[in-house]
Amino acid sequence: xxxxxxxxxxxxxxxxxxxxxxxxxxxxxxxxxxxxxxxxxxxxxxxxxxxxxxxxxxxxxxxxxxxxxxxxxxxxxxxxxxxxxxxxxxxxxxxxxxxxxxxxxxxxxxxx
Amino acid sequence: xxxxxxxxxxxxxxxxxxxxxxxxxxxxxxxxxxxxxxxxxxxxxxxxxxxxxxxxxxxxxxxxxxxxxxxxxxxxxxxxxxxxxxxxxxxxxxxxxxxxxxxxxxxxxxxxxxxxxxxxxxxxxxxxxxxxxxxxxxxxxxxxxxxxxxxxxxxxxxxxxxxxxxxxxxxxxxxxxxxxxxxxxxxxxxxxxxxxxxxxxxxxxxxxxxxxxxxxxxxxxxxxxxxxxxxxxxxxxxxxxxxxxx
Amino acid sequence: xxxxxxxxxxxxxxxxxxxxxxxxxxxxxxxxxxxxxxxxxxxxxxxxxxxxxxxxxxxxxxxxxxxxxxxxxxxxxxxxxxxxxxxxxxxxxxxxxxxxxxxxxxxxxxxxxxxxxxxxxxxxxxxxxx
Numbered sequence: 052x053x054x055x056x057x058x059x060x061x062x063x064x065x066x067x068x069x070x071x072x073x074x075x076x077x078x079x080x081x082x083x084x085x086x087x088x089x090x091x092x093x094x095x096x097x098x099x100x101x102x103x104x105x106x107x108x109x110x111x112x113x114x115x116x117x118x119x120x121x122x123x124x125x126x127x128x129x130x131x132x133x134x135x136x137x138x139x140x141x142x143x144x145x146x147x148x149x150x151x152x153x154x155x156x157x158x159x160x161x162x163x
Numbered sequence: 164x165x166x167x168x169x170x171x172x173x174x175x176x177x178x179x180x181x182x183x184x185x186x187x188x189x190x191x192x193x194x195x196x197x198x199x200x201x202x203x204x205x206x207x208x209x210x211x212x213x214x215x216x217x218x219x220x221x222x223x224x225x226x227x228x229x230x231x232x233x234x235x236x237x238x239x240x241x242x243x244x245x246x247x248x249x250x251x252x253x254x255x256x257x258x259x260x261x262x263x264x265x266x267x268x269x270x271x272x273x274x275x276x277x278x279x280x281x282x283x284x285x286x287x288x289x290x291x292x293x294x295x296x297x298x299x300x301x302x303x304x305x306x307x308x309x310x311x312x313x314x315x316x317x318x319x320x321x322x323x324x325x326x327x328x329x330x331x332x333x334x335x336x337x338x339x340x341x342x343x344x345x346x347x348x349x350x351x352x353x354x355x356x357x358x359x360x361x362x363x364x365x366x367x368x369x370x371x372x373x374x375x376x377x378x379x380x381x382x383x384x385x386x387x388x389x390x391x392x393x394x395x396x397x398x399x400x401x402x403x404x405x406x407x408x409x
Numbered sequence: 410x411x412x413x414x415x416x417x418x419x420x421x422x423x424x425x426x427x428x429x430x431x432x433x434x435x436x437x438x439x440x441x442x443x444x445x446x447x448x449x450x451x452x453x454x455x456x457x458x459x460x461x462x463x464x465x466x467x468x469x470x471x472x473x474x475x476x477x478x479x480x481x482x483x484x485x486x487x488x489x490x491x492x493x494x495x496x497x498x499x500x501x502x503x504x505x506x507x508x509x510x511x512x513x514x515x516x517x518x519x520x521x522x523x524x525x526x527x528x529x530x531x532x533x534x535x536x537x538x539x
Contacts, residue, residue, distance in 0.1 A: 069494070076488055082471050082480060086468075095465070132323065177413035323430060326423075390502075
């Protein structure tokens with residue numbers, strides 16, 4: 052038995068749990084309810100201008116990255132619970148998906 | 164409310180059975196009886212071969228943990244009156260090999276318990292002349308709940324992770340490690356960390372929370388483990404920053 | 410008398426068999442939808458970066474019937490995640506902290522953050538930032 056390096060996976064998972072609990076619901080309310088109902092508009096030019104702000108970029112990155120990581124880690128353990136094993140295949144799919152999402156968001160935010 | 168109760172109880176005699184079977188018994192209903200009383204009635208009057216562990220009959224010794232209608236409970240804490248007109252199914256504690264009838268093999272737990280060093284490890288050498296440790300009621304209150312464990316193993320039966328990974332140290336052992344880590348007299352956190360913060364320790368826990376729900380002494384092992392995850396992560400981060408792994 | 414301890418195998422359907430474990434699995438599943446929605450957000454940023462036409466197609470996607478149904482599903486699971494996450498936060502703090510206050514504080518912060526974000530988004534209501 053040796054001390055585990057799990058904290059490197061667990062800390063962002065825990066942060067992501069809190070971040071997603073606090074912020075994701077209202078975002079879905081905006082994009083999934085208010086926007087389709089026409090109560091909010093998200094015009095291209097204004098959004099680009101807003102995202103140009105580095106603080107906004109950091110916030111978007113934080114919300115997406117921590118939420119994606121939270122999902123990845125939790126789905127990995129759920130796969131283990133469901134008897135799908137905890138091997139390299141499961142880990143690659145779970146953490147790999149999160150890394151792809153984070154990578155895409157990062158590139159987009161750097162370009163914006 | 165009828166005046167008898169039907170119990171369906173696991174029987175297993177390795178010399179007679181290839182696998183466990185159920186046997187039914189009808190016992191008289193008494194308002195104040197617990198399932199343990201029913202089992203003792205069976206042993207005394209109906210079937211002397213029924214084998215089960217018990218001792219104090221008051222939820223302090225931890226001997227009589229069973230699965231009662233699928234729920235981990237102490238035989239002495241499960242009242243007949245709460246199972247009105249239902250058949251009471253009594254099975255051995257989940258997650259442990261069945262030795263005989265309702266008796267399970269708990270050797271694995273004994274090893275796990277010892278591995279977390281569940282005793283005070285002094286911070287430094289202390290001469291007798293220095294006198295006793297002083298501890299305030301507030302300092303005691305911090306770890307008191309975690310001292311209440313009676314090793315009944317209901318938490319192990321409730322926890323799916325102990326069954327998905329047999330090496331998982333488990334709720335009771337980790338709660339006891341936490342009890343000592345929180346004790347102001349103790350300096351053994353590092354000594355315990357090798358086991359507690361290993362992959363078979365706190366990190367196998369996925370916070371199902373069933374352990375705390377079934378605990379008859381309200382120890383709250385789930386809380387102990389979550390708090391340990393946080394402190395272990397902080398320690399891990401600190402050691403990373405210091406550039407040394409201790 | 411020879412010993413032959415009997416080992417009971419755990420079924421793959423273990424989590425379906427009791428309400429408590431079914432609840433646990435549903436709780437864990439909430440993170441799947443959190444993950445899917447975070448991917449949707451990332452897609453939105455990518456489309457935003459690609460230009461006005463790409464952005465319009467993203468808006469069309471999330472306002473489509475399928476897009477809305479998907480998001481409402483995410484919304485339900487996200488709310489379930491928030492409620493269950495806040496409910497267990499007292500376990501992570503020392504025994505002395507009052508559980509109701511810890512949970513209440515989380516709900517209060519949730520309400521404040523949500524209102525702030527709604528107000529910020531509201532500045533986009535009629536296509537102009539006020």
